[in-house]
Amino acid sequence: MNVPRFPSATLGLDPGTASRRNDDEAARAADPRALIDLPTREARRGSARQWSLLRSRALRVGVPLALIVLWQLASSLHVVAPETLPPPTVIIDALKELIADGELQSAIGVSLVRAATGLAIGGGIGLFAGLFAGLWRVGEEIVDAPLQMLRTIPFIALIPLFITWFGIGEGAKVAVILAATIFPMYLNTYAGVRGVDPKLLEAAHVFGLSSRQIALRIILPTALPSILVGVRYSSAVALLALVVAEQINAQNGIGYILVNANQNQRADIIIAGILVYAALGIATDLIMRALEHVALPWRPRFELA
Known part of the structure; x- marks a missing residue:
């Protein structure tokens, strides 16, 4: 049974261990049945959280700014009288x-x-x-x-x-x-x-x-x-x-x-x-x-x- 192997950096390993790891990666590349490393669940959650935070901040700041811009345009174009608003x-x-x-x-x-x-x-x-x-x-x-x-x-x-x-x-x-x-x-x-x-x-x-x-x-x-x-x-x-x-x-x-x-x-x-x-x-x-x-x-x- 094939056991999934997760990639890790070879920095800090001795030359023999790094060489064996490179050989294993080459063998998996040559074997079409080799397992493909997929993003972990934590990585997906991290990217989703970052996108959610970015979207939240953009909406919280962008919507009020858009309303202020529309307000200024309405006053500049005399759609609303300055005495009223x-x-x-x-x-x-x-x-x-x-x-x-x-x-x-x-x-x-x-x-x-x-x-x-x-x-x-x-x-x-x-x-x-x-x-x-x-x-x-x-x-x-x-x-x-x-x-x-x-x-x-x-x-x-x-x-x-x-x-x-x-x-x-x-x-x-x-x-x-x-x-x-x-x-x-x-x-x-x-x-x-x-x-x-x-x-x-x-x-x-x-x-x-x-x-x-x-x-x-x-x-x-x-x-x-x-x-x-x-x-x-x-x-x-x-x-x-x-x-x-x-x-x-x-x-x-x-x-x-x-x-x-x-x-x-x-x-x-x-x-x-x-x-x-x-x-x-x-x-x-x-x-x-x-x-x-x-x-x-x-x-x-x-x-x-």
Whole structure:
């Protein structure tokens, strides 16, 4: 039976071994039935990964650039009136103006503190509520029904109530973000805890693990991917709620810049502020992806193409 022989470099071998290897290769070349060395599976996977990475980076960069070019062309050809949608060059000039004044840098810092505060409080409440309802039946009976009812209420509809309770200061703004981030965190945590494979729990009981050990060693690690999805979703919702919250008599922040631009009919600054919100959302998503990669190194990555 022919045994496949895999090629290797002859560098570093003694002359006798290299000569025998060359003779073997010549014999296989003369024999039409000799086996042909094919690329290994790892080599094919490596080239496929490189092509996938190159394609992903090209699409991520190329598509936004193509949209910006089309936007500029539409403005240059007067397909869209500059007063309605200023071209990208004007938006860049507006951003330079805000950066030169130092207004944008301070506004971003204030807005991020608001979003982070609301996310920390609301996400924390949602996390503990999800664990309480998922781990204990009495917790589900106490927490799940009220939260399922409250999550159907848009957080925007609660703004008048928050203004009545907290006034028009920072309290109302943080409360809006808090109310928006509780429910995504709760739902993902609850689903992750309740989605643990029953066979794992049965095996834990067979090995004599206590309820605390089961929760810490099986349920929480298994539910961690879903919990991190909740953190990622809640962080995105926090930025959406920030846009709304900063319309409540804001004296600083990105929303304050947009309000002033609206009063002065500065469409370029309004669009520049919207793009800053979008950039913050992309940065937040990248941070959450990195957090998932660090916290879940064991999770396999699967792609159809």
